[in-house]
Amino acid sequence: MRTFNYRRRKLVDQLMRGLSALATGCAVIPLIAIIGYVLTIGSGAMSWSFFTDVYQPPSNAPEATADAPAVAYDPNDPFANLTVEPEAGTTGSTEDVTNVYNASPRGGVLHGILGTLTIAGIGLLFALPIGIFAGIYLSEFRNERFATIVRFCCDVLSGSPSIVAGVTIYVLVVLQTQQFSAVAGSMALAILMIPIVTRTTEEMLKLVPETMREAARGLGAPTWYSTFTVVLPAALPGIVTGVMLAFARGAGETAPLILTVLGSNIISTDIFKPMAALPLLTYRYTESPYPGENTQAWGAAFVLMMLVLLMNILVRVATRKSGGNSR
Amino acid sequence: MAVRISIRTADYDVEGQMAQQSTPPQWSTGKSPLRHGDVPFRAGTVALASAVVLLVFAVAWMLYTSSQEARTAFGWDLLFGSTWNPVETELNPVSFGGWPAVRGTLLSALIALIIAAPLAVAIGIYLAELCPPVLRTPLSFLVELLAAVPSVIYGVWGVFVFVPFFSSAVAEPLSATVGAIVPWFAGPIATGRGLIVTGIILALMILPTIASLTRDVLRLVPNTQREAMLAIGATRWETIWLAVIPYSRAGIIGAIMLGLGRALGETMAATMLVGNTQRISESLFAPATTAASLVANELTNSVSSLHESALISVAFALFGITLFLNFGARLLIWFVERNTRGGRS
Amino acid sequence: MSAVVLQELTPFYGARQAVKPVNMTLASNQITAIIGPSGCGKSTVLRCLNRMHETIPGAYATGTVMLGAQNIYAPDIDPTMIRIKVGMVFQQPVALRTRNVYENVAVGLRLQGLSNRAELDAAVERALRSAVLWDEVKDVLDKPGTALSGGQQQRLSIARALAIEPEVLLLDEPASALDPIATASIEELLMTLKSRLTIVIVTHSMQQAARISDETAVFMVDVGAGQSIGELVEKGDTTQVFTQPNDPRTESYISGRVG
Numbered sequence: 050m051r052t053f054n055y056r057r058r059k060l061v062d063q064l065m066r067g068l069s070a071l072a073t074g075c076a077v078i079p080l081i082a083i084i085g086y087v088l089t090i091g092s093g094a095m096s097w098s099f100f101t102d103v104y105q106p107p108s109n110a111p112e113a114t115a116d117a118p119a120v121a122y123d124p125n126d127p128f129a130n131l132t133v134e135p136e137a138g139t140t141g142s143t144e145d146v147t148n149v150y151n152a153s154p155r156g157g158v159l160h161g162i163l164g165t166l167t168i169a170g171i172g173l174l175f176a177l178p179i180g181i182f183a184g185i186y187l188s189e190f191r192n193e194r195f196a197t198i199v200r201f202c203c204d205v206l207s208g209s210p211s212i213v214a215g216v217t218i219y220v221l222v223v224l225q226t227q228q229f230s231a232v233a234g235s236m237a238l239a240i241l242m243i244p245i246v247t248r249t250t251e252e253m254l255k256l257v258p259e260t261m262r263e264a265a266r267g268l269g270a271p272t273w274y275s276t277f278t279v280v281l282p283a284a285l286p287g288i289v290t291g292v293m294l295a296f297a298r299g300a301g302e303t304a305p306l307i308l309t310v311l312g313s314n315i316i317s318t319d320i321f322k323p324m325a326a327l328p329l330l331t332y333r334y335t336e337s338p339y340p341g342e343n344t345q346a347w348g349a350a351f352v353l354m355m356l357v358l359l360m361n362i363l364v365r366v367a368t369r370k371s372g373g374n375s376r
Numbered sequence: 377m378a379v380r381i382s383i384r385t386a387d388y389d390v391e392g393q394m395a396q397q398s399t400p401p402q403w404s405t406g407k408s409p410l411r412h413g414d415v416p417f418r419a420g421t422v423a424l425a426s427a428v429v430l431l432v433f434a435v436a437w438m439l440y441t442s443s444q445e446a447r448t449a450f451g452w453d454l455l456f457g458s459t460w461n462p463v464e465t466e467l468n469p470v471s472f473g474g475w476p477a478v479r480g481t482l483l484s485a486l487i488a489l490i491i492a493a494p495l496a497v498a499i500g501i502y503l504a505e506l507c508p509p510v511l512r513t514p515l516s517f518l519v520e521l522l523a524a525v526p527s528v529i530y531g532v533w534g535v536f537v538f539v540p541f542f543s544s545a546v547a548e549p550l551s552a553t554v555g556a557i558v559p560w561f562a563g564p565i566a567t568g569r570g571l572i573v574t575g576i577i578l579a580l581m582i583l584p585t586i587a588s589l590t591r592d593v594l595r596l597v598p599n600t601q602r603e604a605m606l607a608i609g610a611t612r613w614e615t616i617w618l619a620v621i622p623y624s625r626a627g628i629i630g631a632i633m634l635g636l637g638r639a640l641g642e643t644m645a646a647t648m649l650v651g652n653t654q655r656i657s658e659s660l661f662a663p664a665t666t667a668a669s670l671v672a673n674e675l676t677n678s679v680s681s682l683h684e685s686a687l688i689s690v691a692f693a694l695f696g697i698t699l700f701l702n703f704g705a706r707l708l709i710w711f712v713e714r715n716t717r718g719g720r721s
Numbered sequence: 722m723s724a725v726v727l728q729e730l731t732p733f734y735g736a737r738q739a740v741k742p743v744n745m746t747l748a749s750n751q752i753t754a755i756i757g758p759s760g761c762g763k764s765t766v767l768r769c770l771n772r773m774h775e776t777i778p779g780a781y782a783t784g785t786v787m788l789g790a791q792n793i794y795a796p797d798i799d800p801t802m803i804r805i806k807v808g809m810v811f812q813q814p815v816a817l818r819t820r821n822v823y824e825n826v827a828v829g830l831r832l833q834g835l836s837n838r839a840e841l842d843a844a845v846e847r848a849l850r851s852a853v854l855w856d857e858v859k860d861v862l863d864k865p866g867t868a869l870s871g872g873q874q875q876r877l878s879i880a881r882a883l884a885i886e887p888e889v890l891l892l893d894e895p896a897s898a899l900d901p902i903a904t905a906s907i908e909e910l911l912m913t914l915k916s917r918l919t920i921v922i923v924t925h926s927m928q929q930a931a932r933i934s935d936e937t938a939v940f941m942v943d944v945g946a947g948q949s950i951g952e953l954v955e956k957g958d959t960t961q962v963f964t965q966p967n968d969p970r971t972e973s974y975i976s977g978r979v980g
């Protein structure tokens with residue numbers, strides 16, 4: 050009674066296994082290509098001044114026109130010396146990147162690097178207390194009904210598009226104060242960081258064995274004492290990795306910053322004023338009509354990617370070492 | 377992306393930790409003020425946890441009230457009206473019809489999903505089930521790393537590398553031949569930016585997300601299910617197709633929904649690649665716009681409070697739909713996990 | 722029905738050899754029990770008999786296993802073909818989650834391309850009857866397999882294995898997750914099946930081995946040079962192994978446990 054379709058089954062098996070390997074190859078190649086392009090072209094934009102200098106207007110920019118007046122730098126108007134504010138989508142080079150006409154970049158992105166560290170750093174300051182304490186609440190009082198609500202809200206925050214965080218801070222802060230500012234950007238980033246910090250803290254605290262809490266309780270220690278002296282220190286390495294991931298996520302975000310910090314061409318130390326940021330520079334230089342600035346875009350992308358990838362790799366290496374026996 | 381991290385519990389010798397406190401600690405003496413720390417402790421954590429809840433309410437409330445003006449003026453036209461014209465001209469009155477943006481969002485996300493979903497599920501299957509053990513860790517690592525690459529970098533690569541390549545290698549030949557008959561592929565190819573390149577780059581961005589989530593849900597399938605299939609003479613593929621995938625179906629759909637949510641809400645890659653025009657063209661090669669890029673481009677330069685309110689309505693809609701998708705997806709994944717933990721086999 | 726002959730069978734996990742080369746014959750139409758302390762390689766050897774062992778990443782085996790006239794480790798042999806002839810039941814009862822009771826049994830036949838409903842119905846009923854489950858489930862064939870009790874799920878697993886009419890049935894501690902009543906029904910079932918099949922059962926319960934098996938193989942762990950390795954120390958008629966063991970290690974093992 051065995052109608053034996055052995056050959057066909059073997060063939061299907063081999064075909065489908067081959068296809069899924071092929072699919073993996075096909076998908077991984079362009080993704081690696083992206084990293085490869087950024088690393089090679091971006092590193093080509095590297096020079097000493099790239100890290101030590103700030104924005105310089107293109108050397109052989111077209112002559113000043115009514116649209117693009119060449120103005121001297123005015124500290125009250127950080128964008129005055131940006132010769133042209135390109136209209137998104139209509140400019141930007143679609144030519145081959147190897148066309149190096151006017152391609153030699155001038156100036157650097159120091160202001161962007163400092164700005165990103167500042168904005169994301171302050172964002173983390175906003176996010177940490179909320180995230181860590183909410184995480185402690187979710188872990189140590191995990192069965193309360195309110196915990197479910199908090200967890201749900203975290204999921205809402207982490208799932209909503211980053212532009213929504215930008216719109217929120219734009220309306221609630223920028224419009225209210227009539228001022229784009231680095232702090233506003235930090236607040237927008239904090240909205241995106243909070244769910245990451247909260248959920249990692251929760252997960253890490255939950256991994257601390259119950260026996261440790263019981264041992265502390267057995268000695269009569271109050272919950273708060275055992276949490277701060279026993280549970281939290283035990284989970285600290287894991288929480289730190291979560292914080293690093295949150296920082297990396299915030300540092301790479303662009304859309305919320307467009308609506309909140311605006312950008313700047315100089316190193317700004319006033320966090321209540323617009324500030325530069327690497328992702329913003331990457332975006333604006335990409336849309337720039339000047340090939341020199343397009344090259345800078347690759348350079349800024351390179352630095353940004355290094356920052357984000359290094360954070361992620363560090364986290365992996367740290368967790369791999371400690372999580373080796375996790376299966 | 378959440379990461380699975382575990383703590384090496386062996387590092388924390390419970391006995392040792394506690395032994396340090398062999399002298400009676402002060403709280404054990406009964407009336408120590410330390411005893412009363414638990415009330416403020418709980419209150420403090422609750423307060424900061426409430427901040428998370430408040431934040432969500434603040435976002436929702438802000439989106440709701442700030443969009444009110446436009447919503448009362450235009451109603452559903454904000455999403456389905458076909459003309460978006462913030463500035464009055466002789467020919468065109470002011471009008472905020474978001475259909476070009478809604479259409480662009482849906483189409484680009486759809487293109488992304490059609491490309492990414494099957495590929496990503498295949499990658500998830502490969503990583504979880506078929507990959508040689510030596511490749512598994514580095515490949516999984518790579519995929520998770522790619523999920524962390526900022527979207528503006530995908531945008532840079534798209535603008536400088538992919539768009540020129542795609543225009544000359546695909547769009548131009550296709551529009552010159554098929555384009556005459558099929559309006560979707562009609563020329564001319566001007567800047568090369570448009571829905572299809574946006575969709576493809578979005579696909580690349582959501583691939584790692586869907587793939588690593590798929591791998592995670594497949595890993596949750598108990599090995600007993602696989603062995604039961606193998607033991608009756610099933611091939612590897614039959615085991616995957618007939619036991620592993622049906623088992624984790626809900627989780628895979630959840631992973632795809634999360635990817636879709638990300639594609640719908642993605643701002644930077646779309647802003648840089650879609651061309652940003654309110655004109656609706658049938659051709660997928662022509663410039664278009666998306667909801668997120670419309671908001672990013674116009675909100676800071678809005679010309680009137682009505683304009684601003686209309687843009688916030690668009691953001692509101694975006695928030696609503698991603699909320700819905702995420703909620704559905706998490707429900708599905710949660711369902712799978714609960715089944716897996718509670719199940720007997 | 723054919724006997725199964727192991728010649729110098731040596732299972733490995735990666736570089737680590739799990740069991741010393743095994744030589745023994747498992748007679749047809751008999752129940753052979755494999756007993757021994759935990760970690761001595763019972764499951765490993767059993768899984769070599771239908772080439773399930775190598776589905777674990779890095780695992781492989783050397784030597785030969787003759788099934789009738791066929792060496793199942795010959796290079797041109799496809800393991801899936803062997804698993805059709807040599808069925809297996811695991812320690813943990815398995816109901817395929819997304820399938821109902823009927824499909825849980827029919828799945829092996831469907832794999833082989835059988836789609837005629839009447840034939841399937843007949844085969845499923847036959848398998849369920851052989852597994853002494855038919856009367857309990859004949860009215861709930863369209864219910865999920867996972868809805869059955871543990872003992873029923875284990876008999877469902879046996880039915881699934883029997884449906885494709887194997888020549889040999891391997892069972893790895895099939896009753897260890899079950900209560901005594903379910904255990905008794907499985908044991909009874911095996912006794913009736915041996916007229917049709919060669920049965921090999923791994924068990925940690927010496928009473929169970931003594932109750933149902935015709936022959937018994939005893940494995941031990943040899944802890945030498947820091948590396949523990951499994952070893953077949955004795956194989957023979959069950960009564961003889963339990964009453965007059967040849968090997969002193971068997972003797973102490975049995976007396977230690979049965980006492």
Ligand SMILES: Nc1ncnc2c1ncn2[C@@H]1O[C@H](COP(=O)(O)OP(=O)(O)O)[C@@H](O)[C@H]1O
Pocket residue numbers: 734739757758759760761762763764765766777949951
């Ligand atoms: N998946 C595996 N990978 C590596 N070693 C294994 C694996 N399964 C079992 N072993 C090793 O093989 C030896 C025999 O195990 P097993 O056959 O399961 O013993 P038993 O079934 O007799 O308890 C043990 O030392 C065990 O550590």
Ligand SMILES: [Mg+2]
Pocket residue numbers: 763764765
């Ligand atoms: Mg075993």
